[in-house]
Amino acid sequence: MKTVYEIMHGDRKVAWLDTQGHCKIYFKNFMPFSLYLEETENDIDILVNNVTNFYHWCASRILTLDRQYAKAILNSIGASQAFTDKERANIALTYKCLSLTDIYWVRNKGEKISFEKVNLYENHLANALVDVSLRGKQPSVHNEHLAKEEAAKDLATNGCYPKAWIRGTDHFQLYKDGGEDIVENEVLASKICQCFDCKQVKYSLGEYDGEAVSISDIMTTKEYSIVSREAFEIYAVNKEIDPMKYILRLDAYSFYMMNILDYLIGNVDRHWGNWGFLIDNKKNKLISLHPLMDFNLSFNAYDTIDGSNCQTVMPQRMTQKEAALVAVKKIGLNQVAEIEKSWFANREKDYDMLISRLAVLKEYNK
Known part of the structure; x- marks a missing residue:
């Protein structure tokens, strides 16, 4: 049976697409910049391209497997070590393709759920994946349900060095590891860059589990x-x-x-x-x-x-x-x-x- 997905921008339904490639675009100007869909009834090439493009976009919302501890993170949520766009997309779809980079998400057609209930900026999740993201430590069986929820933010953070989003009192901070030299380089480079007039993320030296990390504030919001x-x-x-x-x-x-x-x-x-x-x-x-x-x-x-x-x-x-x-x-x-x-x-x-x-x-x- 075909599945119909609704592509959401906040609470705005931007488009729907089914797994056979049929789609309807409601707001072209609100489509994700990296997702290209075309409406058609029976053009096979377009239908195939639509499905391919959708899976590729979903797959881009989870981490790449060259990131350190990536396999441990996937194992912690009971997911396969996905290699194809479709496999990776299916992982992202388990947490509705949520990300801390934007307000796009995906729900099944007919699903009665709002952005207010699922967005990562307002809904508090335990920091269940921090240990596995930064140190490669597997969570206990009892914490697996928390790990799956927390995957939405950590899996959608690209790069090849260990990193994890940690919620503070009023916003997220990104903790990045990679070894003492890597952390020192990032903090020193940030100090240098702050000597110039340029919009930039500021990195400071911190600690997690007894080891040095660089810490920066999140730059995205619901706005x-x-x-x-x-x-x-x-x-x-x-x-x-x-x-x-x-x-x-x-x-x-x-x-x-x-x-x-x-x-x-x-x-x-x-x-x-x-x-x-x-x-x-x-x-x-x-x-x-x-x-x-x-x-x-x-x-x-x-x-x-x-x-x-x-x-x-x-x-x-x-x-x-x-x-x-x-x-x-x-x-x-x-x-x-x-x-x-x-x-x-x-x-x-x-x-x-x-x-x-x-x-x-x-x-x-x-």
Whole structure:
């Protein structure tokens, strides 16, 4: 028997789709940016594409299996170690494809349930998956029901290093592990970035289970979501939009500051999944690039002045230095505070390279 799913944006029913590929779109402007559906009665190719695209979108709302402890997390909720989009989608559908990145979710047709009852921002869940997410510890059998509920937030957090969302008194915080050096790199890079005028997530040093973690506040709310550059590419292709022209019209300043700061701190992990856009949920409109985040792979490719290849400008080929020089020419350096040498205890080489790179940009900024 076919199943009919309703794709929800908060309490707005955006579309429905059945497992044979038939669909009805009610609000095109509120469709997920990375989900493309077409209405048809009997075009086999379109029907197949609809189902494929839907499963791919659902699958993108759970973690990838290259993330540390991913298999342990899947085991903790009694799920298979899914390898196909359909298998991964079925896992996401068990918790209605909920995520802390946006307000989309999925329910079965006829299901009487509201966003108020299921959204992760207001409904308190025990932190049942924190141990397995950060340390790989399996929950007891008695806690398996909590783990399945908690999966909605931790499974939808991408990246390959251990991490977990922990609810504080009034908001979520992201705890990230990866080893003492990785945590130290992220916190130090965050301090450096705060010396420049740029919207950014701030990372501080914390502790979980006796080991160091970096801690940051969540940037999304019921009012504001984020969508990755990778997801936007799907939207841009289907709408015949030039992505880079669109980005520079929308928020050139944040784009250029991202390239400047990634060069200075030697961040080699600015792939299309960890930068993107901030969305006003009332209109489902892109309003700017979202705050700069994810610095734990900083101080890599840090032995030469040029740095690594710049990932944000692909498919164009450009080093991080070249991209940063273009950015400085466009918007200036925008340094607002001094970088303290005392932050670099026993890291003299890193400090020297940072100052050398900064000098290159200052010279070009004259």
